[in-house]
Amino acid sequence: MKFSKKSEYGLRALLELCETYGGRVLQRHEIAERQNIPVEFLEQILLALKRAGLLASRRGIRGGYSLIKSPEEITLGQVIRILDGPLAPISCVSKTAYQKCADCPYAAKPSCPLQQAMGEVRDAIANILDHYTLSRFAHTQLAEGS
Amino acid sequence: MKFSKKSEYGLRALLELCETYGGRVLQRHEIAERQNIPVEFLEQILLALKRAGLLASRRGIRGGYSLIKSPEEITLGQVIRILDGPLAPISCVSKTAYQKCADCPYAAKPSCPLQQAMGEVRDAIANILDHYTLSRFAHTQLAEGS
DNA sequence: CAGTTGTCTAGTGAGTTGCTCAAGATTTAG
DNA sequence: CTAAATCTTGAGCAACTCACTAGACAACTG
Numbered sequence: 001m002k003f004s005k006k007s008e009y010g011l012r013a014l015l016e017l018c019e020t021y022g023g024r025v026l027q028r029h030e031i032a033e034r035q036n037i038p039v040e041f042l043e044q045i046l047l048a049l050k051r052a053g054l055l056a057s058r059r060g061i062r063g064g065y066s067l068i069k070s071p072e073e074i075t076l077g078q079v080i081r082i083l084d085g086p087l088a089p090i091s092c093v094s095k096t097a098y099q100k101c102a103d104c105p106y107a108a109k110p111s112c113p114l115q116q117a118m119g120e121v122r123d124a125i126a127n128i129l130d131h132y133t134l135s136r137f138a139h140t141q142l143a144e145g146s
Numbered sequence: 147m148k149f150s151k152k153s154e155y156g157l158r159a160l161l162e163l164c165e166t167y168g169g170r171v172l173q174r175h176e177i178a179e180r181q182n183i184p185v186e187f188l189e190q191i192l193l194a195l196k197r198a199g200l201l202a203s204r205r206g207i208r209g210g211y212s213l214i215k216s217p218e219e220i221t222l223g224q225v226i227r228i229l230d231g232p233l234a235p236i237s238c239v240s241k242t243a244y245q246k247c248a249d250c251p252y253a254a255k256p257s258c259p260l261q262q263a264m265g266e267v268r269d270a271i272a273n274i275l276d277h278y279t280l281s282r283f284a285h286t287q288l289a290e291g292s
Numbered sequence: 293c294a295g296t297t298g299t300c301t302a303g304t305g306a307g308t309t310g311c312t313c314a315a316g317a318t319t320t321a322g
Numbered sequence: 323c324t325a326a327a328t329c330t331t332g333a334g335c336a337a338c339t340c341a342c343t344a345g346a347c348a349a350c351t352g
Contacts, residue, residue: 001226001271003147003235003264005310011260012250027328036249041311047330059329060319076263080147089149103182104158113286114157117222117278118149124270125147132263140259151341173297187342193299205298206350 006083009037010045011137014079017055017067018138025057025064045083052082076137077129087129088122090114095122153230155183156191157283160225163201163213164284171203171210191229198228222283223275233275234268236260241268 012035020026028046032039046065049055056068081087081096088094092101093115106112158181166172174192178185192211195201202214213220227233227242234240238247239261252258 001147001149001230001233001235002237004308008236008260015259029328034251036251038311040313043329044311057329058319059317059327060321061327062320063318063328065329084147087147089147090154091148105180105182111286113161113283114154116286117275117283120274120278121271124274125267128266128270129263132266137259137263140257140262150339184342186344189298190342196299203298204350205296205348207296208351209297209349211298 004084006045007080009042010079010083014134015138018071018134021067021071025066027064048082071135072133074134075130076132087125090118093119093122150230152191153226155188156225156229160280161284164217164280167213167217171212173210194228217281217284218279220280221276222278223272233271236264239265239268
């Protein structure tokens with residue numbers, strides 16, 4: 001029940017790209033250094049985000065990456081799904097990647113306890129992450145003291 | 147962001163054990179056949195649940211496993227933590243297995259965006275699973291039609 | 293004691309994760 | 323035009339995890 005490093009790095013990279021949104025481009029090594037991410041691995045992540053339409057890139061000596069969608073329009077759920085796949089804890093409750101369980105004896109029956117419980121979990125996770133925008137993410141201030 | 151087969155099998159096995167709670171013991175092959183689980187793998191799961199104090203077992207020709215805690219007292223959260231480890235999506239927000247992130251540049255700072263967001267997710271998951279009892283789980287009837 | 297069951301430890305093949313490397317394409321500076 | 327800096331692509335790889343298997347052993351029953 002963990003998120004991968006890929007998602008974590010991806011979100012941290014987007015934090016940097018949010019800061020220069022609308023302004024200059026950022027090069028992979030800039031992001032990598034500031035966020036302490038292995039540069040070649042980061043690149044794969046940036047390319048995936050580019051293919052998904054969140055980032056633009058330019059090659060050559062003045063090249064780099066930049067955000068092309070507003071941080072208001074991007075949610076953490078989108079980013080995690082791009083980098084980590086579906087949010088659902090088991091695939092028989094995924095809305096974006098549903099798959100019938102092969103071996104579950106309840107698959108044929110009208111009600112599956114696992115599906116019920118995991119469905120609730122899926123909805124709770126999606127409900128948070130699909131409403132959590134990058135701009136809110138980037139402006140986080142912890143409310144609690146100590 | 148997936149649960150393992152171990153948790154899934156464990157929960158399905160507990161479904162069977164709930165039915166005979168207070169009555170007779172169940173042998174591994176009975177559970178395995180009914181729930182379509184490889185019997186040797188199931189055994190490891192049952193042993194883990196036994197070590198955690200949920201199950202009792204008896205060896206010998208009349209042996210088998212039985213639930214020793216009431217299905218009302220056992221939550222899905224407990225079971226999943228036994229079989230799959232902590233619920234938290236990243237370890238810096240785990241309450242049962244906290245670990246400081248080594249490479250995160252926000253680890254030292256007062257606020258970490260990732261920690262904030264993932265903390266919400268953790269709480270939502272825990273909130274559902276730690277209040278979902280086995281007895282409710284075993285008596286699931288899907289409410290929705292179609 | 294013999295047979296049936298659970299207990300324990302170790303191993304294993306396939307797949308995933310996290311990361312590295314090398315060769316190529318594109319852009320800009322000079 | 324050339325060279326340097328950047329992104330692009332794809333392959334490779336060590337370590338780990340997952341799902342499962344095997345086998346020796348302990349305990350219980352009749």
